[in-house]
Amino acid sequence: MLESTFKFPDQTAFYKGKVRDVYTIEDKWMVMFVSDRISAFDVVLPRPIPYKGQVLNQIAAIMLDATKDIVPNWVKSVPLPNATVGLKCETFPVEMVVRGNLTGHAWRTYKSGKRELCGVTMPDGLKENDYFASPIITPTTKAHEGHDEDISREEIISSGLVNKEDYEQLEKYTLALFQRGRELAAKRGLILVDTKYEFGKIGDTIYLIDEIHTPDSSRFFYAEGYEEKQKAGEAQKQLSKEFVREWLMENGFQGKEGQQVPEMTDAFVESVTNRYIELFENITGQPFKKEDVSKEDSEKKIIEVLKGL
Structure with missing residues (x-):
């Protein structure tokens, strides 16, 4: 269609x-x-x-x-x-991008010499596709046309895009969903590398909306051979x-x-x-x-x- x-x-x-x-x-x-x-x-x-x-x-x-x-x-x-x-x-005007590994946009930012992405500090000494010590959330604005733009949690809250209470709840949901996504991926011999979630609200209830954990919204690596490829500096085999x-x-x-x-x-x-x-x-x-x-x-x-x- x-x-x-x-x-x-x-x-x-x-x-x-x-x-x-x-x-x-x-x-x-x-x-x-x-x-x-x-x-x-x-x-x-x-x-x-x-x-x-x-x-x-x-x-x-x-x-x-x-x-x-x-x-x-x-x-x-x-x-x-x-x-x-x-x-x-009622859709929240931000996309909650979460990253478990230094890949894609995060790696390009890091490779350019910058150590901050969406207000999150990235440590020195990492290689492409290395794991972060813990997943990081790097939100973007939600654009109907053109490119989504990087934005920090501080900018989201201070500008009123999302109020502080709701945004903190979105962060909790995002990390819990990513953890579940990683567990599901691991059962399939995969690593959920990064993804994005979108949320909306009806009354006081927050809902997860749109798609999740698809190859269009997420990046997966094959777990088998991941460590060996990292040590050898080789590209990871991925599903996306x-x-x-x-x-x-x-x-x-x-x-x-x-x-x-x-x-x-x-x-x-x-x-x-x-x-x-x-x-x-x-x-x-x-x-x-x-x-x-x-x-x-x-x-x-x-x-x-x-x-x-």
Whole structure:
């Protein structure tokens, strides 16, 4: 699915993100379709990746269910392979990025000579992909368009983006979720390296929203060989959509002005689908079953769910 084109009874809003199509119903419920669109460097690539939406939606459903004892989440029903129905929350305007290892943006910052990221001090003497002594939270602003921006907890609280009491609770939830994510990953022979969580609120209750522990929102390393690769200074074998970014960079594209997205051939698109299916099976330990649902059946199932809420 490249995009959805529904009009549900009592629909009050529609939002099309880079990957997700979100319908608001009665300003109380949300229907989220995870499309097969794929983005990199904040650019939506021209061709969809078959079954990518199903992969992301189903991993998120599994992981949200596995963490609901830590924090309540927005999900009420997963009626379709690529769609979830749940609560509409007032979204906190920050993303809670948590890092267990010195990787990605944190490593690029560190390599440049800086020892502070989002107000968090990073110790000297670390190598790329080393563990932090304990996970660090490096929040970002939540941008609907363009890039999210790094921000510190002090800036979040002092600016009023999130009040102190709520933000401290978000930190507690974030660290507990990351710990659970690491435990789940370890059972699959993986290391959850970094990820992000988004939260919303209804009344006085904070809810976990959107997706968690998917290859689009997280980075995983294979545990086997991790220590040996660190000692040898070799790159870690990882599970994430980093392979797509690497392919784009190898073909001269980093999302900069004037650059053209390289041609996505049928063979490349198929290879990306296969990699996402591999990610699903590695992360969940379950076999992936390709599911195709017609627009008419999709609409009927969603309406049935909404009637029952």
